[in-house]
Amino acid sequence: MQSRFYASLLLISALILLAFVSYAGLRELNPEWKTYQKEYKRLFFNNAVTPDMKKKAAEYTVGIRQIYIKDLNRVDRCDNCHVGVENPLMAKEKVPYRQHSGTYLKDHPVTKFGCTICHLGQGNATNKKEAHAEGHDTYWDYPILPLKHIQSSCTQCHNMDFLSKHGADVIIEGEKLFNEKGCKGCHKLSGNGGVLGKALDGVGSQPIHYFPMRYVEGERTQPSWLKQHFEDPRKVVPESVMKVKLTPEEADKLTTYILSIRTYDPPKIYRRINEEPIVAKDGHALYNMYCVACHEDGKLSAFDENLKGTIPAIENPAFLMNADDRFIEMVVKEGRKGTPMTSWQLSSAGLTDEEIKKIVSYVALQRGHESSKPVSVNLKTGDKDAGKEIFNVRCALCHGEKGQGGLGLNLANQIIKKADDQYLFKTIRDGRATTPMPPFGSTGLGLTDQQIVNVISYIKAF
Amino acid sequence: MIVNKKPSLQCISYILIMVFSLLIFSIAAAEEGALKAPQDDGKNAVSVDVKKDVQDAGNNEAQLTLGKKLFGERCVVCHGASGNGKGPAGVIKVMEKSGRVLEIHPRDLTSGTFKFRTVSTGCLPLDEDLLRTITDGILKSFMPDAKVLKLDERKALVAYVKTFSPRFTAEEPCKQIAAKMPKWVGSKDSIVKGEALYKKMKCPDCHGNDGSGNGPKSNDIVDDWGNKILPFNFRTGNLKRGSTPDNVYLTFTTGLDGSGMPSYEDSLKDEERWNLVSFTLKLMNKAEYLK
Numbered sequence: 001m002q003s004r005f006y007a008s009l010l011l012i013s014a015l016i017l018l019a020f021v022s023y024a025g026l027r028e029l030n031p032e033w034k035t036y037q038k039e040y041k042r043l044f045f046n047n048a049v050t051p052d053m054k055k056k057a058a059e060y061t062v063g064i065r066q067i068y069i070k071d072l073n074r075v076d077r078c079d080n081c082h083v084g085v086e087n088p089l090m091a092k093e094k095v096p097y098r099q100h101s102g103t104y105l106k107d108h109p110v111t112k113f114g115c116t117i118c119h120l121g122q123g124n125a126t127n128k129k130e131a132h133a134e135g136h137d138t139y140w141d142y143p144i145l146p147l148k149h150i151q152s153s154c155t156q157c158h159n160m161d162f163l164s165k166h167g168a169d170v171i172i173e174g175e176k177l178f179n180e181k182g183c184k185g186c187h188k189l190s191g192n193g194g195v196l197g198k199a200l201d202g203v204g205s206q207p208i209h210y211f212p213m214r215y216v217e218g219e220r221t222q223p224s225w226l227k228q229h230f231e232d233p234r235k236v237v238p239e240s241v242m243k244v245k246l247t248p249e250e251a252d253k254l255t256t257y258i259l260s261i262r263t264y265d266p267p268k269i270y271r272r273i274n275e276e277p278i279v280a281k282d283g284h285a286l287y288n289m290y291c292v293a294c295h296e297d298g299k300l301s302a303f304d305e306n307l308k309g310t311i312p313a314i315e316n317p318a319f320l321m322n323a324d325d326r327f328i329e330m331v332v333k334e335g336r337k338g339t340p341m342t343s344w345q346l347s348s349a350g351l352t353d354e355e356i357k358k359i360v361s362y363v364a365l366q367r368g369h370e371s372s373k374p375v376s377v378n379l380k381t382g383d384k385d386a387g388k389e390i391f392n393v394r395c396a397l398c399h400g401e402k403g404q405g406g407l408g409l410n411l412a413n414q415i416i417k418k419a420d421d422q423y424l425f426k427t428i429r430d431g432r433a434t435t436p437m438p439p440f441g442s443t444g445l446g447l448t449d450q451q452i453v454n455v456i457s458y459i460k461a462f
Numbered sequence: 463m464i465v466n467k468k469p470s471l472q473c474i475s476y477i478l479i480m481v482f483s484l485l486i487f488s489i490a491a492a493e494e495g496a497l498k499a500p501q502d503d504g505k506n507a508v509s510v511d512v513k514k515d516v517q518d519a520g521n522n523e524a525q526l527t528l529g530k531k532l533f534g535e536r537c538v539v540c541h542g543a544s545g546n547g548k549g550p551a552g553v554i555k556v557m558e559k560s561g562r563v564l565e566i567h568p569r570d571l572t573s574g575t576f577k578f579r580t581v582s583t584g585c586l587p588l589d590e591d592l593l594r595t596i597t598d599g600i601l602k603s604f605m606p607d608a609k610v611l612k613l614d615e616r617k618a619l620v621a622y623v624k625t626f627s628p629r630f631t632a633e634e635p636c637k638q639i640a641a642k643m644p645k646w647v648g649s650k651d652s653i654v655k656g657e658a659l660y661k662k663m664k665c666p667d668c669h670g671n672d673g674s675g676n677g678p679k680s681n682d683i684v685d686d687w688g689n690k691i692l693p694f695n696f697r698t699g700n701l702k703r704g705s706t707p708d709n710v711y712l713t714f715t716t717g718l719d720g721s722g723m724p725s726y727e728d729s730l731k732d733e734e735r736w737n738l739v740s741f742t743l744k745l746m747n748k749a750e751y752l753k
Contacts, residue, residue: 234559245561302555302563303604305698311557393535397606407554407604431550436604438539438550445538445550 032127033080037062040083040090040097047089064126069114071267076114076123078131086110117266118153120145134219141207143221145259148252152204152259157271174257179285181244181254182293189261192350194290194342196241202263212237226255241306241340244293283362286355294340298363301435303407307340310407310435318433320367322426329360331415338410372430377421381450382457390451391458394440403462407436412462421456428452529622532615536608545571545626547687554604559698560674566603567689574627575686575720578703583717583725585636586629592620600702639715639727641708647736648707648743648752656741659734668693668722673745683722691721696745707751710739 045057066077084090085100092098108118116123121144125131133140145153151171154163164172178184184193189200206222213220215236216228228235230251233242246254265271281289291298291314294307298315313319314328333356335343344351351359392401398408405411416424429441429452440447447455534543542549547570554566569576578595579587596616599607608616624630646652660666668683670676673696685691694701703709714735717725726735743751 302557304557436551
């Protein structure tokens with residue numbers, strides 16, 4: 001009894017094994033690409049009109065193919081499935097049989113460029129899933145680039161000037177957005193830019209695992225992450241303090257541009273980048289590039305819930321009336337420690353003195369003609385202790401007991417120490433119109449000039 | 463022998479397991495108690511304190527003088543010397559996380575209209591309501607707390623604030639509303655009922671379907687003084703009076719007088735208001751109050 005039971009068990013197992021082996025064998029004999037190539041051959045033959053063509057189609061042999069490009073050190077096997085990319089007869093067929101769109105292959109012959117240099121994906125793979133490398137289970141860092149972002153590959157060899165003349169509108173507009181939305185106010189790129197966000201060098205080549213995908217909706221790829229980050233920064237990174245929000249169309253364009261910031265440079269013989277003459281940017285352009293993300297148009301003084309501090313209205317005439325160019329330049333150069341305002345000089349955020357001067361003169365354009373009357377302030381007569389008493393009652397509610405800031409600006413930093421006494425005096429005496437800073441002078445909340453001097457002595461000692 | 467030994471071993475192990483689980487249970491219970499205890503103590507202490515002291519407070523001359531002095535130091539900047547809310551600081555602007563710009567107008571104390579009360583809509587706030595606001599400040603609005611002041615000083619401020627509006631001498635105080643939270647608040651069932659009420663009472667008109675304060679009417683709301691106001695965004699931030707279930711309940715029950723937020727004391731039953739509390743706690747993602 002027992003021996004018969006085991007014998008039948010053995011038989012069944014053997015049959016199952018045989019079934020698996022034959023299934024595996026059949027699958028190997030009939031891979032995905034073979035089906036496509038057979039179908040391609042049929043379509044080719046049907047579409048051929050001249051006998052010559054028919055002959056060519058009939059002679060087409062189904063078999064594994066690859067493009068090896070020595071200079072790029074790439075092996076692309078995409079044409080095993082996308083077999084008709086160079087065949088004009090396949091112009092109207094469906095993907096993957098279809099001919100490559102446009103005239104790109106005329107200028108970029110497949111034998112010289114291959115496919116993955118522009119389209120990304122895993123060139124060595126011979127099935128769709130692994131070649132397109134979408135999804136984390138394919139273990140490939142660079143999934144195939146969605147076609148709407150394909151222009152991000154052009155910048156590897158072409159400069160923007162060339163691209164603008166050859167219809168690469170998406171990336172051109174993406175770059176414009178990048179410059180006008182103030183991305184570099186927080187993100188460094190090529191050595192200049194702010195420090196609140198991550199540096200963007202090579203971000204287009206960052207592997208997929210670099211991006212935290214937890215909150216990303218839909219496909220979990222670099223482009224999805226970037227797009228959703230631009231539409232609503234806090235959706236993908238809950239702790240983000242980024243202020244900018246883009247429409248879906250803008251976000252797509254900016255994503256294309258950001259994806260073009262890569263670390264890989266093709267060999268010199270491929271590159272068509274001429275040294276572009278560097279066009280010096282004017283004050284307005286520089287303001288848009290570095291300041292606009294936080295200060296916007298410079299007219300709104302509002303407490304920002306993300307940055308947890310008030311962003312001052314730097315084009316407020318009441319501010320410009322008392323602050324001279326020298327002071328504004330010092331603030332831009334040195335930043336304001338204890339606030340998100342970073343130091344913009346060459347050694348930190350990478351702006352040259354000339355660029356900073358241009359930004360300052362742009363901001364100062366809003367200054368009215370009338371200047372405030374000079375006052376004589378003698379700090380030597382200031383009594384710090386008396387100042388402290390007034391500060392704790394009158395100023396600390398907004399500026400913090402230790403001057404650390406809150407609704408009011410941070411006062412415990414070098415800028416205040418270096419600031420002109422007159423500037424501080426007038427600010428306290430007259431307040432700052434259009435902001436919550438009230439006039440504390442004798443015509444306002446009733447501090448005497450001496451009391452104001454005492455307060456200045458105290459805040460300069462923070 | 464063997465037969466006897468086995469059950470006794472089992473017995474011992476059962477007893478041991480029971481003792482251990484009891485021990486763990488009691489430790490857990492003790493910890494929970496320890497966590498809760500100080501909160502309860504604090505609350506009770508404050509309310510008992512407040513009631514007793516506020517009752518004692520008389521409107522004597524010295525108190526008003528002290529109140530006036532403190533008001534001049536701390537409050538005038540925003541509320542103005544005449545208490546009309548037009549102090550030299552003016553309007554405070556806040557950019558929310560979502561990008562909306564809120565305009566905060568300091569309260570006009572001469573109107574006798576106050577948002578944060580524990581009495582029915584239209585009633586004057588009780589002394590302890592004013593004292594609570596002065597002591598704790600108002601979140602998000604830059605009304606600072608006054609915890610550095612002594613209780614006497616804060617009471618003096620309450621007395622002085624009450625002199626701005628004639629209503630405080632003309633009207634009788636109303637009966638206080640106590641929030642007694644039922645146990646089921648925050649349960650799934652209650653949240654579902656609350657969501658239905660949220661839609662039925664047309665909350666989405668102002669607060670939006672997802673509670674982000676962007677409903678179709680959200681741009682047209684003005685307060686009693688004609689200033690533009692924005693409906694609360696449940697998705698970012700906390701309620702100005704604090705986001706505990708009791709505070710949410712009181713907001714629904716008393717309304718926020720002067721703003722567009724009405725009282726639902728008459729239009730919704732007590733139970734319904736608590737269901738609405740459950741749903742809004744869900745919108746605010748207050749996991750600690752949800753079951």
